[in-house]
Amino acid sequence: MRSLVDKILGPHRHDTLIAWLFVAPWAIGFLIFGLYPIVMSLYYSLCQYDVLRVPRFIGLENYQALLFEDPYFWKSLWNTLYYVVFRTPLSIFGSLFLASLLNQQLKGMPIFRTIFFIPSIISGVVLSVIWLWMFNPEYGLINSGLAFFGLPGPLWLQSASWSKPALVLMSLWTVGGGRMLVFLAALQGIPKHLYEAVELEGGGWWTKFRHVTLPLISPILFLWTVMEVIFSMQVFVEAYIMTNGGPANSTLFFNLHLYNKSFNDFQMGYASAMAWLLLVITLAVTWFQFRLSRRMVYYEGGN
Amino acid sequence: MFTTLSAPRVWKLTKRALAYLFVSSSALLFLIPFLWMLSSSLQTEQEIATTDMRWIPETFHWENYVNVFEAMPLWTYFQNSIFVTSLFILGTLLSASLVAYAFSVLRWPGRDKVFILVLATMMLPMQVTMIPIFVLYKNLGWLNTFKPLIVPAFFGGGAFNIFLLRQFFLTIPRELFDSARIDGCSEFQIYWRIVLPLAKPALATVGIMTFLFTWNDFLGPLIYLSDKMKSTMALGIVMFVGQHKTEWALLMVASVIMMLPVILLFFFFQRYFIRGFMMSGIKG
């Protein structure tokens, strides 16, 4: 068989053919689930389309309506931005802080690690349900706990001003996940002699952190920050289950607005336009982060 | 033990004590939502709806764990979840390993460029493809079946998994392949007989992470399934919320049940969980 193919295609061609056979699952998947949908969604974004009826081409009207006439578009962008801006640093530094705590070689670390890790692997659905109950203004644990100390508890998810902070707070429960493990490994990889050098010069923990730890883990920190930003921009499940965008659209995140437009209002064309704007925004944000990184990230043996 | 207690020594011990204190109290804080959930799951609706915190329920209403199966078809949801998840894992392991093989063991022109394309697809927000894929499934007649939740797994299984497996395959010594080829093995045989068995740990890791993803996945079932009896657990639980009066006790029970396999799996396969997440931190 091999020699036959060799005769027809030539020896190197044979390897390439085999390789492509192996890659075929991904390649076909890319065409069907990647390229085709991207092109189609661009087309839909230029149409009115509710899936029940045929699409109607309307040019850039969707984008026009989206950018200039839809108040919820900007509101949802703002909500998402708020969430990303508050959640990302808290999550990243939360994980980092936790990692440095666990780096102390304390006894019983596996147990602690487990406790911190588990919240990150349970379903977003279960998370939402647990915290929906925790945040319940009358019977939830948080307000009951606050009442115990004599403090008034806000309405949390039923208050337009506390709803987003509540969601950010909730996301802190998962800081002990994979991200923290990566940071832990990174911290453990820092050569001790660098710390000792700082100590000899009389530096305290802040100096150690700023001049040794931070620069050395900055590549990892940066990478995970980028991923965290992209991930936070996708926020949907919590808002869908816990608040459905309320109260007063305070938790109407971009994805939720998109979902509502698609499956409640049946405006698939409009929603496709939103998706494309999201893509552009995501790319822009990521590009921006990479530019920022040149100034702040230290690559060993590099810049 | 009783050496001189010099100042730096005391400081070091204090630091450790403080760290211990901090870590334990944080761990306790982290445990609280779980404990609260467990406690709520063993109370009745009336008991739950009081404003005094009651950690240990007066009576343990174990019957909640039976009643929940009447309140919603939880067992069906469970079965559906297992069905979808196991097939998805199978598809992912098969196709991701095939593709990863091509990007690591084989050499062919354009290999690295195509790999960058693979990685790039990770950046694509799913919203962009969500609607056309939905329409595609509609045209195929796959809506309201499990196919949309399973079939994509067989087409590469996700760029991330390909990446993970590729990293692992790259660590296999080339001599193994060369000698196998000399012995006349086809690439597929090498893949099947040599690489796969060697890659068991990596496959286990990918399997575990895929399990997490599918078991917890909610958006897929939300969009593609409309038949109540076809829901998975994730979707089933959501439907239980926001009925006219949310039954918190039973909801907590359902959540505990949904969490159980994940936690059990974690305890048995901790190594693979941790490795999986760690490997994602190593950027080539």
Next chain:
Amino acid sequence: MREWIIRAGYVVGLGAILAFVFLGAPKEVVYTDGKIHFDYWYNVGQEDVIPWPVIAFNASQDRIVVHPVAIPWQESEKKILTAVISGDPPSLVSQFVPLVKWASRMALRPLDNFITQDNFDTGIFFPALMDEMMYMDRVFGLPQATAAYALYYNKDIFREAGLDPEQPPRTWDELIQAAHAIDSIDADGRIQRMGYLPDWDNLLPSIMQTSLLMAWELGATLLSDDGRTAELDDPRFAKSLQWIVDYYDDYDIKRVRAFRGTFGYDTQHCFISEKVGMFIGSNFIMDNLQRYRPDLDYGVTTIPTHELGGPTASPAGVFWYAIPRNAPEAEAAWEFMAYSTQAEIQLEAMQHTKENLFPSNRIAAQDPIFQDDPYMKIFANQMNHAHSPAVVPLAHEVFWRELNMNAVDLIIDKTKTVQEVLDLANAQVQRELSAALEYQDYVLSIMHFETEEETP
């Protein structure tokens, strides 16, 4: 030992997976009893009981079996959408949103041929309800139930305020006078009780409570006859909104808002907790009064009019039955619909549910149960003057959002004038309406409603 456990775990796990894979996959249900079976999707209400008409219908004959499936509110639109486009929908659905939303999207099956075939008299329904079932001159659904409205007033509060509890206000002017007599504001300016809140629904601001009713009484429809132009800036509607602004001139808005913040569900409802003396509400309130405050001495009267003897108006949302496009058992579903909308069935259904939905069948409303009870009689009569709240059906959500959530607060805060708000809302609604119409016209030139399969 540990190895052993892990290995055993693998085997068990694999076995379980295989078992589930082969046994757990949901199988299509196949009925072999020779009867027609179809699914009926409805929204779960306050209580999760099987709708009585289904039980009665299944028991009354043995050719057809209806399978009721309850679906949660939040999900229903999406589920029905997916079901319809997957080509395998239930044969019958009931929903609450304007029927036109589904009908205009070619998701439903026209019923005209069934109606002609069976000589079904659609006149048995309240006109407002039946009107909502029409789209492009075709019938797409049958009204199942509704909620009737009236003006509730608290007789005890009336007495306290020196008003005659047997003489509730009949006109809007009389209402203002009664309201002022009832108002109770303490020395600090905090409101203890108000006579009437013209912009407040059960838990949210709403223009429906007063302004829309007033506009309807004046004859405004807010939509052109051909349904293509929004007329939110109709001066009659503007006048009705201005009425609210003027009403609140006598109060400190901040105090009113704080007062409203104390309202809640059930026992904390503004009327049930006696914080408000008069309230335009649906017959649901009567249920809740019965449940939470059976001691509350209240009365019910027709919604006030502009002049004595003038026309009254009330809103009438409708729960409807409809048959999705491509339904497998359309005929059977129709038979069920025709059966369950009969007067006797609707009356019987009322006995079997704790939720007091008002029947959609006019003849049912003539029954002694309604006519002999002084309160129910008022509700029944009010239904004859009902209007569909789907004022601009093709732009329904935008209409309600722009007016209910946005406009009311703006005008009573005097952030915007009534005219500004209406112009803005009209522009938004018109834009949505025009887009929907363009799409509709385009689609109709390609697809058609024929009762047999359409060409998509």
